Amino acid sequence: MRPVPGMLAAACAFAAMLAGGWWLSSRDRGSAITTSAVTAVRDIDPPSIVVASAGGPATGTTASSPSDSLRDTDVDGAVRVDAQGRPQPDRELRRLFDYFLSRIGEQSPEAIRVALIAHLQPRLAADALATVLAWFDAYVALERDSVVAGHEARDMTAAVARVRSLRRERLGAELAQAWYGEEERAYDDALTRRRLLADRSLDEATRARRLAELDALDPQRQTLQAQSLELDSAVRQSRDFELRQVDAATRYAEREALFGREAAQRLAALDARKTQWQERLRRYAAQRRRVLADTALSDSQRRQRMASLLQGFDANERRRVDVLTRNGLLPGP
Numbered sequence: 001m002r003p004v005p006g007m008l009a010a011a012c013a014f015a016a017m018l019a020g021g022w023w024l025s026s027r028d029r030g031s032a033i034t035t036s037a038v039t040a041v042r043d044i045d046p047p048s049i050v051v052a053s054a055g056g057p058a059t060g061t062t063a064s065s066p067s068d069s070l071r072d073t074d075v076d077g078a079v080r081v082d083a084q085g086r087p088q089p090d091r092e093l094r095r096l097f098d099y100f101l102s103r104i105g106e107q108s109p110e111a112i113r114v115a116l117i118a119h120l121q122p123r124l125a126a127d128a129l130a131t132v133l134a135w136f137d138a139y140v141a142l143e144r145d146s147v148v149a150g151h152e153a154r155d156m157t158a159a160v161a162r163v164r165s166l167r168r169e170r171l172g173a174e175l176a177q178a179w180y181g182e183e184e185r186a187y188d189d190a191l192t193r194r195r196l197l198a199d200r201s202l203d204e205a206t207r208a209r210r211l212a213e214l215d216a217l218d219p220q221r222q223t224l225q226a227q228s229l230e231l232d233s234a235v236r237q238s239r240d241f242e243l244r245q246v247d248a249a250t251r252y253a254e255r256e257a258l259f260g261r262e263a264a265q266r267l268a269a270l271d272a273r274k275t276q277w278q279e280r281l282r283r284y285a286a287q288r289r290r291v292l293a294d295t296a297l298s299d300s301q302r303r304q305r306m307a308s309l310l311q312g313f314d315a316n317e318r319r320r321v322d323v324l325t326r327n328g329l330l331p332g333p
Contacts, residue, residue: 075099079124079132087128089135089178097139105310105318109140135175142170147323156235160187189214194233234259234267278331284309284321285330 077096080088087093100116107115116136120129146163153159164184167176196202196210237258241251248268255264291297291305310318324330 075119079120079128081124081128085125085128087124087132087135089175091179093132093135094139094179097136101140101143101319102315104315104322105313106307113137135171138170138172138175142166143319144323144326145170147320148327148329151324151329155239234263238267238271280312281321281324282331284313286333288325288330289333 076099
C-alpha cells in the first residue's frame with residue numbers, strides 16, 4: 001500500500017527529527033500525534049483552571065541579557081490546577097517547560113530554573129509550586145538521558161524501549177502516561193500491524209481477521225497508527241542505507257518504488273539536512289575546542305565566545321547541542 005501524501009509528510013517530519021538526533025525530546029508540535037494527545041489530556045477530570053497561561057510576559061526572566069532569545073516574548077504554555085489547587089500534568093505544562101528551556105545555551109540550567117520559579121511563584125501555592133518544580137527537574141533529566149540513549153541505542157526499537165523506560169523512571173507512570181501515552185499507543189498499533197503482516201505462520205483468514213480488528217479503531221487512531229507504521233518503515237530503510245553506504249540515486253529509486261515520488265523527494269531532503277546538521281556540529285565542536293584552548297582569554301571572554309558560537313543554532317538546536325556537549329557526544333577532531 002502506498003501512503004497518502006499527508007501521512008508520509010507527518011512520517012517524514014518525525015524522521016527529520018530522528019535524523020538530527022532531536023526526536024527523543026518529543027518536540028512534536030504541529031503533528032497529528034500531538035494534536036490528538038493534547039485533546040486527550042485536556043479531557044482530564046475534574047475540570048481544571050488555567051492559572052499561569054500564555055499571553056503574559058515572563059516574570060523574572062533576564063530580559064536585560066543581550067543573548068536572551070525570549071526577551072519581549074509572551075510565555076507559551078500554562079499550569080492548570082484542579083478544584084483543590086493541584087497542578088495537572090498536561091501538554092500545556094510541557095509547553096511551559098519547553099518555553100523556558102529554549103534558553104539552553106544562553107543561560108545555565110540553574111538560571112533557567114530560577115526564571116521559571118519567578119514566573120510561577122505569584123500564581124501557585126507553595127505545595128503546587130513544589131510539585132511543578134519536581135516535574136520540571138524530572139523532565140530536564142529525561143531530556144538529557146533520552147538524547148544520550150538515542151545515541152547509544154543499536155537501533156530504533158532499542159531506542160524506543162529505552163526511552164519508554166526512562167520516561168517512567170524519571171516521571172512516574174501517571175505523568176509518563178499523561179504526556180506520552182497516546183503516541184506510545186500509536187506506535188504499538190503500528191508495530192502490531194507490521195508483525196501480523198510479516199507472520200508467515202498465520203493463514204490469510206486469520207491475518208485478515210486480526211487486521212480488521214486493528215482497523216476497527218476510531219478514525220483518529222487509524223490515522224495515528226498508519227503514520228507510525230509508515231514512519232517505522234521509512235526509518236528502518238534509512239538506517240539500512242546508512243549501514244550499506246547506499247548512494248543518493250539508489251536511495252531515491254528504492255524510496256520512490258516503496259513510498260512514491262513525493263516521499264522520496266522529502267526523504268532525500270532529510271538526508272541532506274542530516275548531513276548539514278552533522279557538519280554544523282563538527283564546526284561547532286572544532287570552534288569550541290579552540291576557544292577552550294585559548295589561554296589568553298579571561299573567564300568572561302571565554303563565556304562570551306561560547307555564547308556567540310551558539311548563535312547559529314535555534315532554540316531547540318541549542319538544547320540538543322547542550323546535551324551532546326555535557327555528555328561528551330560532540331564529533332571529535
